[in-house]
Amino acid sequence: MLDPKWVREHPDDVIEAGRKKHMPCEEALEGFLAADRELRALLPEVEGLRSEQKNAAKTIGRASAAEREALLERQKEIKARIQDLGRREKELKERREACLLRLPNPPAQDVPEGVDDRDNVEIRRVGEPRVFDFEPKDHVRICEDLDLADFPRAAEIAGTRNYFLKGDLVLLEEAVLRFALDHMCAKGFRPLTVPLLVRDFAMVGTAYFPGGEEQAYRCEKDSLNLIGTGEVPVTAFHAGEILDRGNLPIRYVTRSVCFRREAGTYGKDTKGFYRVHQFQKVEQVIVDIGDPDRSLAHHESITRNSEELLQALELPYRVVNVCGGDLGQPQVQKFDIETWMPSREGYGETHSASRFHDFQARRLRLRYRGEDGKPRFCHTLNNTVVASPRILIALLENHQQEDGSVRVPEALRPYFGKDRLGLPPSRGSASGG
């Protein structure tokens, strides 16, 4: 949410934000300004009447029976008038708020112009995509050959975009998730487990609602939503609080299951692990004081944190500066990390590092006390540390061997216990039989 005072004074900047993000917002802006204007014209009158009512109410308490009659007469008039104006006031406040929730956060200066992910600008590229001296398989084939996953049965039981992991791949997933969690804990991030079902306010507060309802699974009976990312409960964790400045920045890392309906993506990435309804994610979240420079520094550090992880996993990747049109409503800027996936003959998005300034914090009423003692809104940021099974695509495909096995990178071996994934003994010849 934007600062209503700022919007009032900078309507052109809001329009510009909508233009750059390819997110038209003229209507919402007009709605906001109109409601705001009328509301502020209305306030002096209602408040004046309330003031009169309040004072008279005090007088009546002490008045004699005779005086009381006359006063009551006038009071009834005021009451009716206040009820009328009060209804209008409430209506306007609701409309103003609803419009305000839809206005986009202005992107940073150095967010590139563009309409979609094709216009994202590469910032750096790390690691060389491997040149295979044999015909590499895609991860679906690798899973079939090594009996590491089951897609048909998953589709039967849960619908498309679902999967079973089997055997060593289950353990590899556990290994990479735990490795990611440890990696972040070592940097001072505090681990948190979270509720996977959350109330609407958490979805609204993190700016997934309104607008993203179609992407979320909803449990209507209980008015709860399955989270699409651990960011939601973690960022909402301190909602409504005024944090002690001395405790900031707060750094959290969470591992959670995430759910996405993937509505409107039919026919896109239908095979394998790339786009699924349910996955696991280790996520880093930072809450700090409202200082754009510090936010920017955090943004860079949370991006590096994830890059370090990919380097430890020996995976080639690149970092892109996400363009305006590919940015969501709440972000000031987003750096995506894309990991090399041989079957795609390209880089696929595995991480998304966002900074929001106070956009989420305002919605969540997440504040801290400034040096002058006044409450101020925090800044929030987050980034993926690792998301599975998407990361498994990169691990399986990049580290596959000519003999059909898959090498496990050094960093994961203490967690996985072996140096490669091979055929299960009952089926394979690789382990000799």
Place this chain on the structure above:
RNA sequence: GGAGGGAUGGCAGAGAGGCCGAAUGCGCCGGAUUUGAAAUCCGGUUUGCCGCGAGGCAACGGGGGUUCGAAUCCCUCUCCCUCCGCCA
């Protein structure tokens, strides 16, 4: 799932239709006293909105209602506690 009790400022806790944005204690901030500290004393200490300002309005878990007037009465939702039932 059933029955009952509760939700008040950073915390504890009074208030039970008007004199209550709210006693008191603790905590915190400032000052006095002190060589320094403790103790003691004095003062301050919720948030949001409107307004250039003076000032005004709103908020006692959320929403709705009764009333000239609601922290206080009624309805409803949420949360917490106790008891019963069920259960990983």
